Structure formats: structure tokens, C-alpha cells
Amino acid sequence: MNLFSISWKxxxxxxxxxxxxxxxxxxxxxxxxFLLQVDKQVQQKFENNxxxxxxxxxxxxxxLQLILSxxxxxxxxxxxxxxxxxxxxxxxxxxxxxxxxxxxxxxxxKGYRIVGTTHDILDLYGIQLPAEMMWQENFEVTAGAGxxxxxxxxxxxxxxxxxxxxxxxxxxxxxxxxxxxxxxTNTVVDQLLLxxxxxxWKMHNHAExxxxxxxxxxxxxxxxxHNHNHEHExxxxHNHNHxxxxxxxxxDSMKSPESIIxxxxxxxxxxxxxxxxxxxxxxxxxxxxxxxLNLGRNINENTDMQAASPAIEINxxxxxxxxxxxxxxxxxxxIVFVSGLSIFLAMLNKLRDRKLxxxxxxxxxxxxxxxxxxxxxxGLIIAFxxxxxxxLLSYGGLYFLSESMETNYNYSLSAGSxxxxxxxxxxxxxxxxxxxxxxxxxxxxxxxxxxxxEGN
Amino acid sequence: MLxxxxxxxxxxxGPTLTFPSIEIGSGDPLLVLGDxxxxxxxxxxxxxxxxxxxxGQILFEDIPLDKxxxxxxDKFRGRNIGIVFQQPYFIDALTVEENIMASYYFSSIKKNxxxxxxxxxxxxxxxxxxxxxxxxxxxxxxxxxxALALINSPKLILADEPTSALDDNNAQAVLSLLREEADRLxxxxxxxxxxxxxxxNIEQTxxx
Numbered sequence: 001m002n003l004f005s006i007s008w009k010x011x012x013x014x015x016x017x018x019x020x021x022x023x024x025x026x027x028x029x030x031x032x033x034f035l036l037q038v039d040k041q042v043q044q045k046f047e048n049n050x051x052x053x054x055x056x057x058x059x060x061x062x063x064l065q066l067i068l069s070x071x072x073x074x075x076x077x078x079x080x081x082x083x084x085x086x087x088x089x090x091x092x093x094x095x096x097x098x099x100x101x102x103x104x105x106x107x108x109x110k111g112y113r114i115v116g117t118t119h120d121i122l123d124l125y126g127i128q129l130p131a132e133m134m135w136q137e138n139f140e141v142t143a144g145a146g147x148x149x150x151x152x153x154x155x156x157x158x159x160x161x162x163x164x165x166x167x168x169x170x171x172x173x174x175x176x177x178x179x180x181x182x183x184x185t186n187t188v189v190d191q192l193l194l195x196x197x198x199x200x201w202k203m204h205n206h207a208e209x210x211x212x213x214x215x216x217x218x219x220x221x222x223x224x225x226h227n228h229n230h231e232h233e234x235x236x237x238h239n240h241n242h243x244x245x246x247x248x249x250x251x252d253s254m255k256s257p258e259s260i261i262x263x264x265x266x267x268x269x270x271x272x273x274x275x276x277x278x279x280x281x282x283x284x285x286x287x288x289x290x291x292x293l294n295l296g297r298n299i300n301e302n303t304d305m306q307a308a309s310p311a312i313e314i315n316x317x318x319x320x321x322x323x324x325x326x327x328x329x330x331x332x333x334x335i336v337f338v339s340g341l342s343i344f345l346a347m348l349n350k351l352r353d354r355k356l357x358x359x360x361x362x363x364x365x366x367x368x369x370x371x372x373x374x375x376x377x378x379g380l381i382i383a384f385x386x387x388x389x390x391x392l393l394s395y396g397g398l399y400f401l402s403e404s405m406e407t408n409y410n411y412s413l414s415a416g417s418x419x420x421x422x423x424x425x426x427x428x429x430x431x432x433x434x435x436x437x438x439x440x441x442x443x444x445x446x447x448x449x450x451x452x453x454e455g456n
Numbered sequence: 457m458l459x460x461x462x463x464x465x466x467x468x469x470g471p472t473l474t475f476p477s478i479e480i481g482s483g484d485p486l487l488v489l490g491d492x493x494x495x496x497x498x499x500x501x502x503x504x505x506x507x508x509x510x511x512g513q514i515l516f517e518d519i520p521l522d523k524x525x526x527x528x529x530d531k532f533r534g535r536n537i538g539i540v541f542q543q544p545y546f547i548d549a550l551t552v553e554e555n556i557m558a559s560y561y562f563s564s565i566k567k568n569x570x571x572x573x574x575x576x577x578x579x580x581x582x583x584x585x586x587x588x589x590x591x592x593x594x595x596x597x598x599x600x601x602x603a604l605a606l607i608n609s610p611k612l613i614l615a616d617e618p619t620s621a622l623d624d625n626n627a628q629a630v631l632s633l634l635r636e637e638a639d640r641l642x643x644x645x646x647x648x649x650x651x652x653x654x655x656x657n658i659e660q661t662x663x664x
Binding site: 002010012013014356357359360362366367368370449450452453454 | 497500501504506507527530531533534535539541545546547548549550554557558559560561562563564567604616
């Protein structure tokens with residue numbers, strides 16, 4: 001028998017009086033812990049995927065949207081650019097550009113995005129892959145680890161892509177074949193299906209033949225502008241897009257004997273007709289010199305493409321998110337404050353009923369300090385249990401958020417390790433419990449023993 | 457064992473109360489009789505070291521209780537004085553057994569589980585050891601209260617109206633129980649009451 005166990009039994013004896021405090025405490029601490037985790041994980045996700053990319057070049061529109069769609073694969077693309085426009089950057093002789101990775105977007109398979117790109121994307125994210133696992137020919141696909149696991153894909157599997165990002169609006173007839181599966185990289189590539197840019201052309205370019213319009217919505221499933229309602233367009237363009245039986249001369253050329261080079265290379269793209277399209281380009285610079293830094297501005301001012309800097313846009317996004325996080329944080333702090341107040345009031349209330357009991361303890365030899373500590377321990381125990389419950393809530397919430405993000409964005413959050421900030425949160429919460437119990441404890445320590453002998 | 461001489465106490469607004477000198481040893485109980493308002497509660501509080509007299513002296517085995525500091529008095533009381541209250545007090549959240557353990561804990565006396573069991577057995581409440589005291593009958597609660605007062609083997613047992621709420625039979629039983637335990641422990645026993653039924657059983661009586 002010691003003070004702590006007496007405190008503990010006091011709480012167990014009348015649990016209803018602490019339930020409210022406990023729930024409030026759990027909510028407040030849980031919300032803060034949850035925000036800490038989400039903030040940390042989202043920032044980590046974004047930073048992991050920066051991959052040293054210095055500039056993203058794509059169609060005019062919102063720069064943030066361009067970054068989100070091309071680097072994080074969570075928004076619709078801003079539109080397409082012609083290969084002609086992109087050609088200078090694809091040229092290995094470009095004085096400023098080190099790596100130029102073209103992306104063709106707009107198709108998906110069961111909600112996972114198919115990206116037409118070159119093998120350089122692997123270098124960009126530092127991924128090693130044996131050559132036989134790489135997409136070389138059109139309609140060959142290398143799957144990211146996450147997609148493969150979620151959709152249970154293995155090498156040799158054949159599937160049909162669908163148009164757009166959401167679900168089967170309609171599917172293309174040609175079969176895509178899995179030739180390789182990537183190791184988990186903890187980058188966005190895990191959630192992608194990689195194929196050649198020409199695969200996209202083969203599936204879409206007959207519209208060009210039929211309408212003669214290039215870069216128009218007529219065949220461009222990506223939509224031209226900031227296009228959140230592209231599903232509508234699919235409906236409209238359904239007929240244009242759909243006839244995949246035709247073979248296009250351009251794309252056929254790569255099958256001719258003289259082209260041994262992989263169609264997943266910039267060299268191949270440089271040989272293609274300039275009216276073919278890609279969605280965007282991810283660029284890394286050779287060096288961060290003045291000219292390189294000016295490249296973005298030049299593109300924005302002198303071409304009808306736009307260039308966006310990931311660092312700037314992601315910072316902008318973070319500061320936008322910060323406003324929201326801050327508001328929620330304030331709310332959480334308010335809840336924690338109220339929970340502290342509720343512990344304080346509950347204890348003060350209980351003290352009235354317990355005056356005689358405390359006086360009795362004093363008669364039995366308990367010192368003022370012991371009675372003081374008894375009440376402090378009760379505050380501490382409530383704070384401890386409340387925090388524990390709060391952390392459970394936060395990790396539970398994180399799990400559900402992760403599930404829903406995986407469904408909606410194919411991004412997942414890990415349950416994450418206990419961070420330093422959470423440790424601070426935990427100890428602050430315990431501190432709050434002590435502070436809330438302080439005044440009741442002081443009052444308890446002043447209990448007048450003589451009341452025990454005033455019955456007559 | 458206990459000697460209180462010419463004690464006086466004064467409440468902030470009220471007359472000065474004077475009390476007769478007493479001296480008792482182990483094995484001869486003292487009955488302090490007085491009607492309501494006669495100051496017997498105050499007398500009891502003075503003897504228990506809960507209030508300090510403005511005049512006079514309390515010597516307990518040559519220790520002057522009126523000179524001890526508050527915290528020293530707390531410790532002394534916990535170790536040496538057992539109080540049987542008119543209405544027994546408990547730590548409500550704890551079982552009878554745990555209340556006994558808490559008594560040991562607060563008085564810093566090494567716990568003796570065997571003694572606890574024996575005491576509860578003698579008071580015929582051993583089978584209630586695992587119950588919370590407030591769930592017991594009034595008579596049982598009274599006996600648990602006595603057990604808690606006696607568990608530390610106090611040298612002085614102060615009983616405050618121990619029988620006033622009980623019928624003749626029970627009053628008699630409680631009284632003999634207190635005398636028996638005081639004899640067994642060799643403790644001094646002071647019973648403060650207005651219950652005149654007890655007068656015939658105890659020789660040494662003073663009236664306030």
C-alpha cells in the first residue's frame with residue numbers, strides 16, 4: 001500500500017467522475033498527436049519525392065497543379081506539350097540540363113496511374129533495376145512495388161488500361177504487359193505503372209488522324225487546361241479516342257529494324273515527329289548557376305509552356321497547409337485546456353466529499369505532503385491515461401487516414417515512430433495533469449484534522 | 457502513562473474552557489462524561505493532539521505533546537494514539553484489508569498481516585476483509601472502525617461516543633471489546649461520552 005496505489009484505487013472507485021476529464025484529455029492530446037504525425041509524414045512524403053528535380057516543364061496553367069500532377073501524381077495534369085517544344089531539353093547537348101525525364105500522363109489501371117516515360121526516371125529516383133525488368137518496347141510495363149502488391153500483379157500479367165485517372169470510363173483495347181516489378185523505393189514511383197511515351201501515342205493518336213487537330217482536347221485525354229472535370233471530356237471524346245485498331249506510322253517506325261534503341265529513351269523521342277505530345281518534363285540542372293535559375297523564367301516568358309520550381313511550389317503548399325494545421329492546433333490546445341479545467345473542477349468537487357476521508361488519513365499519521373501528493377497523483381494518473389488514450393486515438397486515426405488516402409490517392413502513411421515532438425506532448429500533458437491538480441492538492445493538504453472529532 | 461494537568465482552551469469567540477487534570481495508566485480505563493456543549497469534544501481533541509491547549513501540559517510517557525511541532529505530532533499520533541470515532545471513517549475506495557494496510561503505511565509502522573487477521577477475527581469481521589467498509593452494516597462498520605483504531609497497537613486509545621448509536625446489547629459488546637483490547641495491548645483507554653449507561657461499568661469517571 002502506498003500513495004500511488006491509493007490514488008489509483010480512488011480513481012477506480014468513482015470512475016464516472018473522471019470519465020469526462022479523461023475523454024476531453026484524450027481528444028485534445030489525440031488531435032495534437034495526430035496533427036504532429038500527419039504534418040511530419042506529409043512533409044516527409046513530399047520531400048522524399050523531390051528527388052533533386054529542379055524544374056518541371058509542362059502546359060500553361062497552375063504551377064502547383066503541374067508539380068502535383070507530374071511529381072506527386074495527385075492532381076490532373078495541366079495539359080500537354082508537343083514533342084517539338086520539349087525537344088531542346090531532351091537533347092543531351094543541352095548546356096544546362098543534366099537529366100530530362102519526359103512524362104506522358106492520363107491513363108490508369110484500377111486507379112493507379114500509368115506513366116509514359118524513359119528509363120531516366122529510375123536515375124532520378126535512384127532506383128536500380130536489371131535491364132530485363134525494364135519497359136523497353138511499347139505496351140511493356142514495369143510496375144511500382146506498391147501497385148504490384150495492391151493489385152497483386154506479377155511479371156507476365158496482361159491488363160488493359162483505362163482512360164483518365166478515376167475509374168473505368170472506358171478501357172483501351174490494347175493489352176499492356178508487366179515485364180518487371182520494382183523494389184519498394186518509398187517514393188511516388190511505388191504507386192506508378194511505367195511504360196513508354198509511345199505507348200500513349202499508340203493508344204491515342206488516331207484521333208489526330210481523324211480530326212487533324214493536334215494538342216486539342218479532341219484527342220488529348222489530359223485536357224488542356226486546369227481540368228478537373230476531364231471525365232466529362234472523356235464522355236464527349238469517347239468516339240474520337242476509341243478506335244485503337246489503326247496503327248500509326250510514326251509509332252510503327254520504332255519497330256523497323258534500324259531502331260534498336262529502346263523506345264523508352266530520349267534518343268528515341270528525339271527521332272519522333274514533333275507533333276507528338278508528352279505531358280511534362282522533369283528537369284535536373286547540371287549546376288545551379290545563374291542561367292539555370294533563369295531557365296524557368298525564360299520558359300514562362302518566351303514559350304507557351306510553363307516551368308515550375310518544385311521547391312517554391314511545395315513551400316507554398318506547406319504554408320497553405322500550415323494555416324489549416326495551425327487552426328486545428330489551436331482547437332486542439334483549446335480542448336486540452338478545457339480538459340485540464342475539467343480535471344481541476346472535478347477534483348475540487350470531489351474534495352468536498354472527501355474532506356473527512358483526508359482528515360482521517362491525517363489522523364492516521366499521513367503528513368500534509370502525503371495528502372498533497374495523493375491528489376497530485378490522481379491528476380497525474382488521469383493525464384497519463386488520457387494521453388495514452390489520445391495517442392491510441394491518433395494512431396487509430398492515422399491508420400484510417402492512411403487507408404482512405406490509399407484508396408483516393410494511392411498514397412499511404414506509415415504508423416510512424418514516436419517522434420520527439422510527441423514525447424514533448426506526452427510530458428506536457430502529464431504536466432498539465434499536475435497543474436490541474438495543484439490547487440485541489442494544496443487545499444487537501446490544509447485539511448483540518450479536528451473535523452473528524454466534531455460529530456457530537 | 458498519560459497525564460494532563462490544568463488544560464485550558466479558548467475558541468476565537470467564546471469563553472475559556474478549563475478541564476480537570478487527569479492521570480491514567482494502562483489497564484484502568486477512564487470515562488469522561490459530559491452533556492453536549494460541555495466541551496468534551498474539545499477535551500478529546502486536546503488529548504489527541506489535534507488542538508493545542510493555551511494553558512496546561514499533556515505528558516505522554518514523559519513526552520510533552522503540547523510542545524511537539526505539528527508534523528511531529530502527526531507522526532506521534534499515527535504511531536501511538538488510536539481513535540475510535542463516533543461514526544467510523546474509512547478510505548472508501550479501499551477494502552477493509554486495504555484500509556488496514558493504509559493505516560500501517562500512514563503511521564510508518566511495519567505491517568503485520570497476521571495481527572490484522574487476528575484482530576478482524578476477534579471482532580468477528582474477518583469474512584468481510586475483502587469488502588468495502590461502506591457496504592457493511594452499521595454494527596460491522598463500527599467494529600471495522602475499532603479494528604482500524606487498534607491495528608497499530610496504540611498506547612492510548614481514545615473513544616469518542618463509541619456506543620451512543622447502539623442498543624444496550626451492542627453497546628455492552630463494544631465496551632467489553634474496547635476494554636479487552638486495551639488490556640491485551642496494555643493501553644490506556646479513555647472513553648468520552650454522554651452515554652450514562654457506561655457509568656456502571658467503569659470505575660474511574662470524571663464529569664465535565
